[in-house]
Amino acid sequence: MLLSLAWLREFTPYDGTPEALAARLTMLGLEIEEIKNPFAEIMAVVVGRVLTREDHPDSDHLSCCTVDVGGAAPLPIVCGAANVAAGQLVPVATVGVTLPGGLTIKKSKIRGQVSEGMICSESELGLAEGKSAGIMVLPETCAVGQALPAALGLDTCVLDVSITPNRADCLSVLGIARETAMAFDLPLTMPEVTYAESGPDAATQVGIDIEDAEQCPVYRAKLITGVTVGPSPDRIRWRLLAIGQRPISNIVDATNYVLFELGQPLHAFDRNKLAGNTVKVRNASEGERIVTLDGQERILAARDLLICDAEKPVALAGVMGGANSEMEATSTDVLLECAIFRPGAIRKTARRLSLPSEASYRFERGVDQVGSVYAMHRAVALMLETAGGTALPGEASAEPKPYLPRGIGFRPARASMLLGEEMPEDFCRKTLSALGCALTGTDPSGAMAVTPPPYRLDLEREADLIEEVGRVYGLDRIAPKLPRVSKSLDDAAPETEFAFWARLRAYCVGVGLREAVNYSFVGHGDLDLLCLDTACRVSVANPLSEDQNVMRPMLAPGLLGSVRHNIAQGNANLRLFEVARIFTADASADSTAREAGRCGIVLHGARHPEGWPWPRDEEAGYADVKGLVEGLLRHFHLPEAAYDRVQELPWLAPQVAVTCEGRRLGVIGQVAPETADAFHARSALWLAELDLEALRVLVDSRKPGFTPLPGFPPVRRDITLAAPEGVTVGAVLAAIRAAKAPIFEDVLLLDAYTPEGTDERRLTFRITYRHLEKTLKDKEVDKVHEALVQAVTARLPVTRP
Structure with a gap:
């Protein structure tokens, strides 16, 4: 919205600079985009x-x-x-x-x-x-x-004010003048409105019929006779030009002037073009048509709201008038409309017809129903002053839904708690009164009874009043404070098994795995394929079928069965996981079986199934399944595990045991080809199975800690090393960390490549450096980086290619 500073000063005696006003209004939530001179x-x-x-x-x-x-x-x-x-x-x-x-x-x-x-x-x-x-x-x-x-006397200082959708009351000079008067403790003066009336009562000349009170709570009309349509006086024309509006005529300019001055959209009809003595507010018929003031024919929907005379529609309510009732140079009588419409109805009509207007912009956000009476009289006074004529006494009106004040309870203590700053009761009272609210008392609990002014349609609950108090106090004055921790982390209740498993599932889904949910029953035939000891099996007394006659002692049979089923359905690229219980025979248990939690992961097919397969797509391998296990441990903030080659399960070859802090967590391996064939695998089939009981013990032993967020940017350097066969990536990572560079923060393997005709791999690492107290310079980083690389090459038989 464009605001003339000279126009604002007619309402409140602000004598400061435009820049000071812009700064204060911006901190009140009315951001000033620009201060400009339209001339x-x-x-x-x-x-x-x-x-x-x-x-x-x-x-x-x-x-x-x-x-x-x-x-x-x-x-x-x-x-x-x-x-x-x-x-x-x-x-x-x-x-x-x-x-x-x-x-x-x-x-x-x-x-x-x-x-x-x-x-x-x-x-x-x-x-x-x-x-x-x-x-x-x-x-x-x-x-x-x-x-x-x-x-x-042109208005050479205009402020471009950005109004948020909830502040419909500031879409006028008066609205921003209220904010200015409140902010600088200045008086607010309304223009004096007086004019003479004569003739018959307007209520006897025109009747108002409102079809739906929800769509139009009130409709008023004033009648003026004997006007002379012509150009407006210079002061009105220059002021409208200053805020980007085109002067049209003294009658239309009066309605536009009041629109921007008081925020109330008005419309002037040529009284002699209206048939009959009735103005009807109704919904359009589906497909009904009207030609608006811009000369375009509009096809209406049943939800559009119309203003009609006794025979025809004459305006699209709240959006634009009709061409069949507009004021012309020969017009002599005026019917001035002043109404309130439901914001949602106007918004839908304006959007559907792509017909935005200054009137619809305000009706969509809400207009002051009580203040509309003053705005109507203000427009009548301007018309009589600029176009002559006679105003008929009284008004034609219908108000099926009168405005009802809203009472809101307000607690200063609640405001202090939410804002994080002490808000004295006297300050709250003064602020709310300055905003136009009526304070009717305080109950024994300390809550004030507050009645917002009718032009503040956005104040509906206590939180809105607290926001107003904070806005006026100055949100920039409220010092940032960390939230109070009300419970000691040392006394925190242990995590439930359900919550632990939920976190585990969230990690697996987050890294792109799909969850498999299998029966707890498997068949002895599948267990025989995996060479599992019969002594650990728990047979079902009355199995549903031969394929479900034993409780699973591992998750592997069910996961491999899921692989077989998916491949049979044409889905060969699989990344599956399952979190469930296993059952093993235990004569010492009351049920002769012991239950334990397990997490299983199985990979089969392409490494990047969603990528472009040319020239060839790599298959998932050991690095992929091992990386998923490493990521799982990092997810639970556990240290790096050891991966030692073992040969415990005959159907996994190769296989490694996963050990963390001396505790065995599980196993990773490739399903042997003859076993994989039995499950219809078409390529290498990799599997990992982890013991959730052991993992839970490690997770529960970790104590939460906090480190400050870094305040300075990182610097990253990439280094490629040629590593001969036998030098593992883990060894290189360990050597980089062991160098203990003073500003070293982290290291990450980016790429591994083996050139044709050689067994020597090219390993590319990204090393992150950061200083906790300053921004690093390139020379500082280069010096530390070079020393780190030299330390690694001295420790391991690796070189820079």
């Missing part, structure tokens, strides 16, 4: 007096003038306007001035006569649309040599 292009135009005018000797329509602009000598100017005359005060653009249309005035000869300036018309100055009939003649109150904007 900047004519600031160099000055007032001149025409001293002499003579006919041009070589033209029948040009005049040779001498014009005093306050300089040492009058300027000779050739003028083509027919209305130029000696003695006039006129706007003059001197040599070097560039006008709004881009024309730069130069000293020239026009048909042999020297011209050192230009006498301007309103259109040439950007003060009127179209081509003016002649030059602009200024009033005698202007001073020769004075800058034209100052002479005309």
Whole structure:
């Protein structure tokens, strides 16, 4: 919204700078996008007096003038306007001035006569649309040599205010004046509205019929007769131009003026074009049509709201008037509409028809129902002042849904708690009163009874009032504080098994695995394929089938069965996991079986199944399944595990045992080809199975700790090393960490590549450096990085390729 500072000062005596006002309003939530001068292009135009005018000797329509602009000598100017005359005060653009249309005035000869300036018309100055009939003649109150904007009293300081959707009350000069008066403790003065009325009561001349009170809570109309439609006075036209609005006529300009001044959209109908003596507010019929003021025919939907006379629709409610009832130069009688419409209905109509307007913009956000009466009378007073005529006493109105004040409880203690800053009760009272709220008392609990003003439709609950108190106090003044930890971490309740398993599942899903859910029953045949000892099996007394006659002693049979089923259905690229219980025979247990939690992971097929397969796609391998296990341990903040090659299960070859802090966690391996064939595997089949009981013991032993967030940026360096066969990635990572570089933070393997014809691998690592107290410079990092690489190459038989 564009706000004229001069217009604002008519409501409240703010005498500070525009910058100070912008800063304060911004901190109140009304962000100022820009402070500009809408008449900047004519600031160099000055007032001149025409001293002499003579006919041009070589033209029948040009005049040779001498014009005093306050300089040492009058300027000779050739003028083509027919209305130029000696003695006039006129706007003059001197040599070097560039006008709004881009024309730069130069000293020239026009048909042999020297011209050192230009006498301007309103259109040439950007003060009127179209081509003016002649030059602009200024009033005698202007001073020769004075800058034209100052002479005309133009609003040369305009603030572009960004209004949030909830602050519909600030879509007017009055709304921002309220905020300014509150912020700077200034009085607020409303324009005085008085006018004479005569004739029959307006209520007897026009009836109002509202079909749905929810769509239109109130509709009022004032009648004015005997008006003369014409241009508005200069002060109104210049002010509308300053905020980017095109002056139209004194009647229409009055409604626009009040719209921006008070925030109430109004519409002026030509009373003589309305059939009958009834104004009806109703929903449109599906497919009904109306031609709006822009000359476009609109096809309506049943939810659109219409303003109609006794025969036809005459306006699209809250959006735009109809062409069949607009004010024209010959109009003499006015029916002034002042209504409130449901915001949702106006928003849907304007969006569907792609027909935004200043009126719909305000109706969509909510308009002050109580204040609309004052706005209507303000517009009537302006029309009578600028267009003459007579206002009929009273008004035609219908208000099926009167405004009901809202009572809200407000607790200063609650405000202090939510805002994190002490809010004294006196400050809260003063602030809420300054915002226009009525305070009716305090109950024994300390809660105030607050009634928001009718123009603050956004204040609906206590939290809204607390936000207002914080906004006025200054959110920038509230010091940041860390939240209070109300419970000691040392006394925290142990994590439940369900929560632990949920975290485990979340990790597996997060790394792209799909969960398999299998029966707890498997078949002895599948266990025989895995060469599992019969002594550990728990047979089912009454099995459902031969394929489900034993409780699973491992997750592997069920996961391998899921592989077989998916491959049979054409899905060969598998990344599966399962978190479930296993059952082993235990004569000492009451049920003769012992249950334990396990997490199983199985990989089969392409490493990157979603990627482009050309020239060939790599298959998932040991590095993939091992990386998933390593990531799982990091997820639970456990130290790195040891991976030792073993040969315990005959159907896994190769296989490694996973050990962390001396505790055996599980096994990783490749399913032997003959076993994999039995499950229809088409490529290498990798499996990992972890003991959740052992993992849980390690996780519960970890104590939570906190480290400060880094305050300075990291610096990263990549290094590629040639490693001969036998040098593992783990050994290189351990050597990099063992170098203990002073600013070293982390290291990551980026790539491993083996050139053709050699067994020597190329390993690329990314090393991160960071200083805790300053930003690193390249020279500092390069020095430490070089020393680290030298330490690694001295420790291991690796080289830079």
